[in-house]
């Protein structure tokens with residue numbers, strides 16, 4: 001962890017990286033960048049379209065390249081995608097370029113939050129619950145490897161999660177140059 005730099009959110013689909021990240025950035029006076037949104041902007045295509053045309057491997061290559069580009073800068077809140085921790089180089093970059101928060105959500109919460117979502121290609125199948133359990137088991141070591149802090153969003157709406165996380169970060173994240 002480099003205390004001088006960025007705040008990075010990792011965790012599974014539906015944990016709230018994007019929506020809690022937006023609120024948190026506002027509270028911390030930082031800019032939110034969302035890795036998926038930046039990939040989509042750069043590609044001129046949605047994540048789903050990229051998966052369709054280039055496969056998951058194509059998406060992962062774009063994800064690694066964009067992650068490296070975004071983490072060249074300082075002073076951002078970065079909401080990653082759930083699979084950004086799969087690649088060892090990505091994990092080294094995450095650890096080296098920011099304070100990493102693992103936003104945790106249970107599979108039950110993920111299923112509820114994403115019940116009507118059709119923008120996540122890995123969940124475009126009937127056995128979503130099995131997929132989410134398998135991904136959680138496979139990725140748990142990678143989230144643990146990169147995380148400086150684990151924050152469980154259970155029972156908290158996005159606003160409350162951001163407020164509580166901001167309070168925790170004021171104690172735990174010693175950002176050089178920050179007033180807090």
Ligand SMILES: Nc1ncnc2c1ncn2[C@@H]1O[C@H](COP(=O)(O)OP(=O)(O)O)[C@@H](O)[C@H]1O
Pocket residue numbers: 011012013014015016017018019020079113114153156157158161
């Ligand atoms: N703490 C929360 N409480 C209730 N709903 C949430 C919470 N966090 C996220 N959501 C909802 O879950 C969905 C996915 O959130 P999102 O921020 O896109 O997750 P991620 O980026 O981690 O995949 C959105 O509809 C969002 O409003």
Ligand SMILES: O=C(O)C1=C[C@@H](OP(=O)(O)O)[C@@H](O)[C@H](O)C1
Pocket residue numbers: 011012013014017018036047080081082083084119120121122
């Ligand atoms: O878990 C994953 O592998 C993915 C998570 C998604 O982002 P969110 O975690 O923001 O949903 C997105 O990057 C893509 O659909 C793949």
Ligand SMILES: [Mg+2]
Pocket residue numbers: 017018036079080081
């Ligand atoms: Mg997201």
